Amino acid sequence: MIGRLVGVLRSRGMRHGVVGGNRRWLTIWAVVVTGQMAHRLFKAKPVVTRFELKPGETITVTDLGVPEAEL
Secondary structure, three states: OHHHHHHHHHHHHHHHHHHOOOHHHHHHHHHHHHHHHHHHHHOOOOOOOOOOOOOOOOOOOOOOOOOHHHO
16 A cells, blocks of 8 residues: 555656656655665665585574564
8 A cells, every 4th residue: 555655656756746847746756766765775685695515514594583573
């Protein structure tokens, strides 16, 4: 639901503000786009490690991250 609202605000801001010249819609568009860019830049990225195991070696996989329900 929030994603849809953000999409509507972004498209209307582009149409009425960037293209149409309305300052309020331009401000709304700028805030929405800045928020989306900040979210992409600062969201948690998965940790991926690649390595080769020699015969006889083992690995232990643990997850100490925060469960998604607590985010």
